[in-house]
Amino acid sequence: MKVTVDGTAVPARPGQTVAAALLAAGRPTWRDTRGGGRPRGLFCGIGVCFDCLVVVNGVPDVRACQRVLADGDDIRTQRGAELPR
């Protein structure tokens, strides 16, 4: 599968979630908070905490631990609160 994170190709396997691919690529952090700009990544892993948000194909606020990667996905780290493009 071809998947990019912030424009760089990242290895990904079918069935993998965005969070799994990011962690496997050695990236524990992929968001910061809108208040204090604190770094965030995976926390609950089950879709309840909303810490792991990323931008997927231009759509922000996608839970990386819940979203299964599709071929060609363009993943971008999320800065604070973003609006959809």
Place this chain on the structure above:
Amino acid sequence: MRVVVVGAGPAGLAAARAAVHQGASVVLVDAEPSVGGQYHRGENIVVPQGVEHLPNTAVWALEGTRLHLRTGPADAPDRVARVLDADALVLATGAHDRALPFPGWDLPGVVTAGAAQAMAKAHGVTIGKRVVVAGTGPFLLPVADVLRRLHVRVAEVLEAGSPLAWAREPAGVFAGRAKVAEIVRYRAVLPRYRTRSAVVAAHGTDRVTAVTVAKLDRDWNVRPGTERRIEVDAVCVGFGFTPRLELAVAAGCSVQDGFVRVDERQATSVPNVYAAGEITGIGGADLARAEGEIAGTCAAGGTPSSRLLGAARRGRTFAAALDRVYHIRPGWRTWPDDRTLVCRCEEVDLGALRTSVEEHAALGLRSLKLTCRVGLGLCQGRVCLRNAAELAGFPYDAERFSRRPIAAPLRLGELADTPLEPEDPEE
């Protein structure tokens, strides 16, 4: 007769199978792409024969026994809407890990035990190379073990409680003797198991690089002078589980002691609505399966065997003992300091919580939310509200705080084009 089962973990799968066996038409709705739930993550579990499975499907609202569904990739704006009417409903929505706040718990690399296990089991991905597992309850051991198998160095497994308390639970030990015997499976991590111990601070700037661990007294206060620093690149924490009650509360089911109240047939207080698994009490997969089979059988109009009812009874005896042995003790409230975030989403720290109580005279959880915004962020208090209530000294009413007309996240555009009636009304 259409039985709709929500949740495809051990309880939901057993319910669906049993309801089909009774001759019902069964729909199994689940948010994941494949069945199995958290327990069977990464295993190849098949959909029971005769069951219509709706994967990748969120139940975002429940009106009576009418379900509002969205099917498609998580948090995508264009998921397909569907409205489904059930004659009987089985709720098997499970639970998520509870995490207690301590300084640094919001650093990347600090994850719940469930998150670490899910990553490892489903994807073979580990959250670090040198890890500490901390919390309370028997779940810490399989998590440590699955990491070890993936060549993670598990520095220590820290149990805040004391398993010696099992000595006061002979009935529980007997009822759960099969589970108790499972401990030999985890013998490889047992040498690193420490009781009455916890991670009380995580250190690092962009991610966790070290933790402070300490010995605890019976009430989980830190025993002064016992603090040690350990270098790690990840921490897994799990202090038991919080049931996911949104749909049960939306259905009108009454809740007792934080769990959905059911009778021996797994019937809730609402006619034709049944509940099974962790939302009725935390007892593990065997109990969940027994409860699911009872719920599915009864939902489809059948009668469960006395063998099955006995298995569930024994499971509940074990679950009640588990709850007593691994009950969270009040000393944890001394772990966070004023700058520790209580609410991760709204970035509300303990100092702000204290100001709300002491200076703004917040009188309960509702006014606490309004005065300092705790629990008002994206997760809607799912992670923090129980902790905030205990830190502020207010009662936590699980039923009240699980009342959410929109039970699962939904984009406003999706809400705007919601169909109100089923597309295929039944004859």
